[in-house]
Amino acid sequence: MDASAQSGGTGGGGTGGGATGGRGTGGRGTGGRGTARKPAPKRKEGGKARKAKKARVSRPAFTIQQGEDMLLYISNTSSQAEGSLWTSRRKTVSKAKLLKNQKKKKKTVCPKSRLERKTVKEEEEDRLPEEDRWGQLLPEEVLVSIFQMLVVQDGAVPFLCRVSRVCRLWNAAAATLTLWRKVAVNHCWIQPARGQTEKTSNRIKETFTWLAENRFSQLRDFTLCHWATSVDFALQTVSEFCPQLRSVHLSYCRGVTGSGLRSLGLRSRSLQRLNLQHSEFQVEGLVDFLEEHGKQIRQMLFTRSHRNDKVLAAIAIFRMFNIQIQHKAMRKRGESEAGFPLLDEFCIANTEYSYMTDQVLLDVLFGSTRLRVLDLRGSTRITTFGLAQLPCPKLECLFWGQYFTKNIGFTSVKKNLQLLMEKWGPTLQQLDITNQPFTEADLQVALAFLAQVAEADTLLSLNLSGTKITAQALRPVVERMTALGYLNLSSCRNLPRGVKKIYRSQEEIQELLANLH
Template sequence: MEGAGTLPEVESTSKNLTVETDGFANDQSTSDAASRGTLNRSNNRSVLKRKRGSSADSKSKPKVKRKKSKTTRTPRPNYTIEVGEDMLLIISNVSQSDSVWRPKRKGRKNKMKTLPKRKGQGKITETKKTKKHTRPVRTTVGVNTQAQGSDPDHQVKPRANVSLSGDDTDQWGQRLPVEVLVNIFQYVVHRDGAVPFLCRVSRVCRVWNDAASSPSLWRSVTMGFCWIEPGKSQLPKTEMRIKNTVNWMAQNRLAQLREFSLCHWKKNVDYVVQALSESCPQLSSLKLSHCTGVTDKAFQSLGSHCKQLDCIDVQNTDVQGEGLVTFLETYGQQIRKIFFSYGSKSEKLLTVISKGCCPELRSLAVNTNLNTGFSQLAICIPALQIGCPKLQTFSMMNVMPRLKMIRNIPTSTPGFPLLEELCIATTSMSSFSDQDLNSLLHGSPRLRVLDLRGCSRVTPTALSALPCQDLECLFWGLYFNSTSVASSKNGLHLLTEKWSRTLRELDITNHAFSEEDLEIAMGHLALGEGAEALRSLNLTGTKLTSQALRLLIGHAVALNYLNLSSCRYLPRGMKKLYRGQEDIRQLLDKIE
């Protein structure tokens, strides 16, 4: 074959070439040795580079260390909680010489440092050595919430575990005792109400949720209206969510509810009242303000479930049907306070009360808005005095009583022997006379507050003949155009002489008492035993003089309200309202 013959020819040719160049053998050997030396040095360098790369690769791989076993420390609480009569005492168990173990702060993550890239090599990374921060073990500390002599109603649900964690996100909340949180929340609830404050703070963390769930914080709740965009109706899903929320709160939060107020609700009022009455047996006070749609079902549910209910307030609320009248006829013996607005059923309610259905009644109020005008309500005072012998507060704001007589009711009655406050005030001229006043208060020696604003027909002589000796507040101002009314010009000194020892507030706005009568009356107030206790004085539109004013201010050191508007007998610059003792002291300096 041709391929086999070519190889010997090549060998023979190489031999011939070798023989022919034999003359240059020495020089050629020297050059070959030099070339072999350079090749060996280059090979050594490549080997060193490989070794160096392998060592760098080995360094780039971090060594795996075994995890250290976690050591647990014995729990040691830093405080002790002692329950006092009206506060919680947190006593520290740590002195200055003690060393308390504290969790270490979390360390930063290891950063990977990238080395510069060398020629012919890939990226080489090395780890920055940092101390490994171990997360401390969570320990628990038991908190004793039951103390001797403490009120069981104010006991807080004990938190079994108070976790001491090194995590900065929840360490501050976990270490704060639940009892302290409950006391803090009580201040806010007393000022702003339970809703929506407790609903919001319960979302902060578990500890705050436990504190906000304390039954002692949910004893007084007020729910406002659910806002709806004008011109639109409430969606069915929204209405269902409202009902579910009311049910959940009644079952999980309002077990110890005592006082409940519902304001400006136009729908679902019956549903809310029924849910509360079924889940809150301790309910004692119910207030429905500016609500509509209250039917007989709500009062039936209250009567059958809430046996401790003693206060009902339905002022400015549309009560449909005869539900409230029926409730008072059936369960009126447990009611002590009732407030309602003037309306078509007011006379029926007063008739039921006068029949003796509410023998334990303490407070009765029949009011109306000041912008609705003058209203009259027929009332039989002797029947009311017999039916409510324990009445202490009677108010008819802007509603003038029109006296009527009922058969088989005696005209002479013991009156209201326990009455302390009476309000027969109106913004317009009233027909209430001395005879009406005497029929109401002839048997009320404990009267402290008397509000007769607008009653221009009542005379000082009738007032001074009242059996009460410790009257503290007398409001007798005329807040309407009194030019056509012939009010009394004398007799104020009789009132100030009788009650100078106990009088705290006096209002005689726009009365036409003479200068001499006012000077004598102010002298009784200034020189009487109770001059240092006088707090408020309204003399708007009277004939007070500078001499009487100087005597009064000089002795009434506790006076913090003085109204001298439209007092024509005073110099210019003084006829205004003064608030605060410092302002009144400056007025005294001007007069002197």
């Protein structure tokens, strides 16, 4: 009875222990459900006293030893690591265990507003230090200039496709349409040794269509390399979304048909250059393309083959400036090789030394019976005998002047100009023999024959600049040719002063005739 009364007075919730009871020390102290904290055990009398702990002193990072004539400084290996000084260990507080009827409270998280929300990428960008964000802080114009230099060196594809995945700024810079004016697309989706599945083919078409719609609006030069399938699809897509397309180059491609070429002719009105070298194409489709849209093509390249004779037969104008044509050993001409039967104009002008000879010219024009314009400016190795053998009887324009300044390749003297007047004098409308080294006598005979065989209204232009023409040889031609509207007598040393100039009308030419008398 005494023990229980004593515990009730001191313990939980009793009326007698108002000051020390309640929910203080009494509620969960000695009485009720709580357990009292054990008092510290008293030290026995006469026991050993516990040693007081001494604070650890950090060791120096070096030791000094004295030698005979010097002091040695020796670093400790443990001092090289950071944080080698001893620090007190933090006490870990164990979590209180939950009672049976107690539940763990969850922290309530208030949802953030939309303005406060940030994407993961934005948070990562905010965490980046300033030195790692230089690519995102560049002005877009500077980045476009850098990309432009790399595009010129390495090409737009796949460089621009890769850098557009770096960040939003690089993506915006790579999307600049001026960077996509010259594009070369290679076959880089699959391994070369493996075939192309339908799934891969559809993926290629989707990617190519997306590029054409979003990047190729200012495309001018397009190159397609090593495509064995879907070449017509690529040509149709490019012609649809690229109104400024000027040049198309198909290198080592197969399966080019008339539908792809026809789409280029119908939609790409600015197309001027077509390169089909080392590619397999449908000859009939190319012929139809040239017949319908050949007027806009200024340059066409393709590999020579006996299957391409139909293409040669459809060419009416052949112009190649400043190229070096050399003779090549040729096999015997077969029946299929017809040359250029419909050729109307052949221009092979050169401003420097030319390797074109009579035999090379005849091998090219052996079947060109309809030729009207022949431009051989700069061809110093061509002779009058070689020109007289050409199969074109009704030549109207002959440009045979020498305009380059180098003296390499000039023959000493050329002769027999009258052979050309006999062959083409009745039909010749324009004649240019600038700087040709004919003699005075040869020029006089040739021009006298021209005045006899030609009609008065046939010759329209005559260029004798730099030749040895004399006033006696010039007078019959000027009197006879009443339709002559251009006469060039500059740098003619055998003519009197005041006459050596260019005459651009019939009135000026009549004044010249009066001065010659």
